[in-house]
Amino acid sequence: MRTPSRTPDRALLRDAAAIAAAMIAVGASFGAIAIAYGLPTWVPFLMSTAVFAGGAQFLAVGLIAAGNPIAAVFAGLLLNARHLPFGLAVSATVGPRWRDRLIGSHLMTDEVVAFTLAEPDPVRRRRTYWLIGITLFTSWNTGTALGVWLGGATGDPAALGLDAAFPAGLIALILPSLRDRDTRLVALLGAAVAVALTPVLPAGLPVLCALLGLAAVFRPRRRIKTSESPTKTSGTRPEAEDDRRTESEEASC
């Protein structure tokens, strides 16, 4: 057992720096795109500080530029609805104090949640939430300012492969949690549902439908005597015996 050190450890700072660099680049492309759409300068700044949700911001500036601000609001809110279950999951980490909750909630993003849940120790977990949250808020807004200032000179994030960097980073962060058999099943089923529904549902809904993956651990409890669950993957849970499960066909929302 190691006692938590007073300063954030090197690895966390290094990871924070890596994701900050990527956020600056993507934030710059957001700022540049908003200006290229002919929107006023204050629009990307207000969005990056007050909305602070990358995916929703890209979606919203596109719809606003297309002359449909109401659709921008609805699509953005739909895309951000996942923050409610995220909030339930990280509530204990944010802490009981009102000041922390009011500020900490605004810092909640996919990456912060992923970094936080990847850290098992509660003390370090709390530090991770705030360090990554503040780092991302700062770098996202710095990037936005750079993009507004430099305009088209910021380049295309796809040319740098950043569109591959973010999903890979998320996968790296959730992989440890997938060692738990139930979590793995829920996550894989959820991901499959989301991908299958992406061509047919509006942006945001397919990811929410991933919650249907929870159905995998909700099936009626019955023991199947013939199933000898491999103990190496799930030694920690008392209910590991009833592990034979059928993929539920819940792909309809």
Place this chain on the structure above:
Amino acid sequence: MLIAAILTLAVGTYTMRLAGVLLRDRLELSDQLQRLLPMAASALLAALATTAALMEGTGFAGIARPAGVLVGALLAWRRAPFVVVVLAAAATAALLRLAGIE
């Protein structure tokens, strides 16, 4: 109109963020349900990562991006450091595009 739209989106997003954090105390959750919360978050993050890796709009994202993500995922599975995962994924996608493979 523009500022109203952006502020509505901002307030709505903040409300959903705060609601989850505050609701957690109000809900009396059984141990079984409490166990589901991190699972739900994992499922959402896995779905985000997978759709972002494979899909562009409503179609497939091509070759370069999924290939980059795959390289990153394999490295993550081999317990490579986070920085290495992210850089390798980006470099793979960027190099494939440089070679003309989208």
